Amino acid sequence: xxxxxxxxxxxxxxxxxxxxxxxxxxxxxxxxxxxxxxxxxxxxxxxxxxxxxxxxxxxxxxxxxxxxxxxxxxxxxxxxxxxxxxxxxxxxxxxxxxxxxxxxxxxxxxxxxxxxxxxxxxxxxxxxxxxxxxxxxxxxxxxxxxxxxxxxxxxxxxxxxxxxxxxxxxxxxxxxxxxxxxxxxxxxxxxxxxxxxxxxxxxxxxxxxxxxxxxxxxxxxxxxxxxxxxxxxxxxxxxxxxxxxxxxxxxxxxxxxxxxxxxxxx
Ligand SMILES: NC(=O)c1ccc[n+]([C@@H]2O[C@H](COP(=O)([O-])OP(=O)(O)OC[C@H]3O[C@@H](n4cnc5c(N)ncnc54)[C@H](OP(=O)(O)O)[C@@H]3O)[C@@H](O)[C@H]2O)c1
Numbered sequence: 460x461x462x463x464x465x466x467x468x469x470x471x472x473x474x475x476x477x478x479x480x481x482x483x484x485x486x487x488x489x490x491x492x493x494x495x496x497x498x499x500x501x502x503x504x505x506x507x508x509x510x511x512x513x514x515x516x517x518x519x520x521x522x523x524x525x526x527x528x529x530x531x532x533x534x535x536x537x538x539x540x541x542x543x544x545x546x547x548x549x550x551x552x553x554x555x556x557x558x559x560x561x562x563x564x565x566x567x568x569x570x571x572x573x574x575x576x577x578x579x580x581x582x583x584x585x586x587x588x589x590x591x592x593x594x595x596x597x598x599x600x601x602x603x604x605x606x607x608x609x610x611x612x613x614x615x616x617x618x619x620x621x622x623x624x625x626x627x628x629x630x631x632x633x634x635x636x637x638x639x640x641x642x643x644x645x646x647x648x649x650x651x652x653x654x655x656x657x658x659x660x661x662x663x664x665x666x667x668x669x670x671x672x673x674x675x676x677x678x679x680x681x682x683x684x685x686x687x688x689x690x691x692x693x694x695x696x697x698x699x700x701x702x703x704x705x706x707x708x709x710x711x712x713x714x715x716x717x718x719x720x721x722x723x724x725x
Contacts, residue, residue: 460488460602460605460606460609461526462488462489462490463488463489463490463526463527463606463609464489464490464491464493464524464525464526464527465478465481465489465491465492465493465525465526465527465528465529465610466493466495466518466521466522466525466527466528466529467492467493467494467495467529467531468495468518468528468529468530468531468532468540468544469495469496469530469531469532469533469536470494470495470496470499470502470503470506470514470531471496471531471532472582472585473531473556473580473582473584474494474529474531475506475510475585476580476582476584476585476589476614477529477531477556477580477584477610477613477614478492478494478506478510478512479509479510479585479613480584480587480610480612480613480614481609481610481613482510482511482613483587483613484587484609484612484613485609485610485612485613488609490526491512491513492510492512492513493512493513493514493515493518493521493525494506494512494513494514494515495514495515495516495517495518495521496516496532497516498516500516503515503516519543519547522544522547522548522551523547523549525551526551526552526606527551527552527553527554527606527610528544528551528552528553528554529554529555529556529610530553530554530555530556530557530560531556531557532557533557534557534558534559534560534722534724537555537557537560537564537568538568541565541568541569542568544569545568545569545570548569548570548573550573550574551573552574552575552576552599552603552606552607553565553569553573553574553575553576554575554576554577554578554607554610555575555576555577555578556577556578556579556580558579558629558633558722559626559629559722559723559724560577561577561594561622561625561626562575562576562577562594562595562596562597562622563596563622565577565596566596566597566598572598573596573598574596574598574599574600574603575595575596575598575599576593576594576595576596576599576603576604576607577593577594577596577622577625578591578592578593578607578610578611578617579591579592579593579625579628579629579632579633580614580633581632581633581634581636582636583615583636584614584615587613587614587615588615588616589614589615589616589617590615590616590617590618590632591611591614591615591616591617591618591632592617592618592619592620592624592625592628592632592633593607593611593617593618593619593620593625594619594620594621594622594624594625595607595619626719626722626723627719629718629719629722630714630715630716630718630719630722631715633722634718634722635715638711638714639668643664643665643668646664646667647660647661647664650663650664671684685699
C-alpha cells in the first residue's frame with residue numbers, strides 16, 4: 460500500500476481518536492493527516508500541537524491531494540457535505556463514521572463508482588479499545604479494505620458487517636456505552652444514598668464494573684457469570700427479581716430500538 464494522505468472533515472472527539480490511533484499503529488503508512496472543521500480554531504491548534512497533523516478550515520483545497528477522506532462531522536451535516544464533496548472527488552476513498560449513513564446512502568450521494576465505506580466506532584476508540592463495525596461499498600477494492608483496516612487498527616477491535624447489520628447494531632456497539640455509563644451513575648447514587656462519599660462510591664463501582672468486564676472478556680458467558688453471583692433465594696436474587704418485575708430486558712430492548720430508529724432519521 461502506498462503511503463496515504465488522510466483528510467478528516469470534522470475534527471471532533473472521534474476524528475481525534477482515529478487520528479491518534481493512526482499515529483500510534485499506522486504512522487509508517489501515513490504521508491500526512493489533515494484535519495478540518497468549520498469554526499473551532501482552538502481545537503485545530505490543539506490537535507496540531509498534540510498530534511502533529513496539518514489543520515485547515517477549508518478542506519476543499521485538500522481533496523485533490525488526498526487518498527482517503529474521513530467524514531467525521533455530525534450526521535445532519537452529511538447531505539450537504541456529500542453534495543459539495545462530489546464536485547471535488549477524483550476517485551478518492553470516502554469513509555464516514557456517522558450514525559445512520561451507510562454505504563448505499565454514500566453511493567447514492569457521490570459520483571458513480573466512488574469507493575466508500577462506513578465505520579461505526581464507539582468512544583473507547585480514544586483509548587484504542589473500541590469495537591468498531593464496518594461495511595464496504597460496492598466499488599471498494601481489497602486495497603481500499605487494507606486502507607480501512609489501517610484506520611480501524613488504531614481504534615481497537617473491528618468486525619465487518621453488512622450495512623443492515625450495522626443499522627441494527629449501532630445502538631449496541633455505538634450507543635450502549637452511554638447506557639452502561641448511566642447504569643454506573645445510578646449505582647454510584649445508590650452508594651451515596653447510604654452515606655458513602657462520592658469519590659469512594661465512584662472508585663468502588665468503577666472497579667466492580669472493570670472486574671466484571673474482565674470476567675466477561677475471559678469467560679464470555681454472562682448468564683453463567685450471573686448465576687455464579689446469584690444464590691437461589693439469596694440477596695442478589697432478590698435484587699434481580701426487581702429487575703424482572705420492572706421488565707429490565709424490555710427496557711433495554713426499547714432503548715435499543717429507539718436509538719436505531721433515531722440513527723436512521725425516523
Ligand atoms: N461520539 C460517539 O460515541 C460516536 C460513536 C460512533 C459514531 N459517531 C459519529 O462520529 C461523528 C462525529 O462525532 P463526534 O463525537 O466526534 O462529534 P463532535 O466531537 O461534536 O465533532 C464534530 C466535528 O465536526 C465538525 N463539523 C460540524 N459540522 C461540520 C461541517 N458541516 N463541515 C465540517 N466540519 C463540521 C465540528 O467542528 P465545527 O463545529 O467547528 O465545524 C467538529 O469538529 C458523528 O457523525 C457521530 O455520529 C460518534
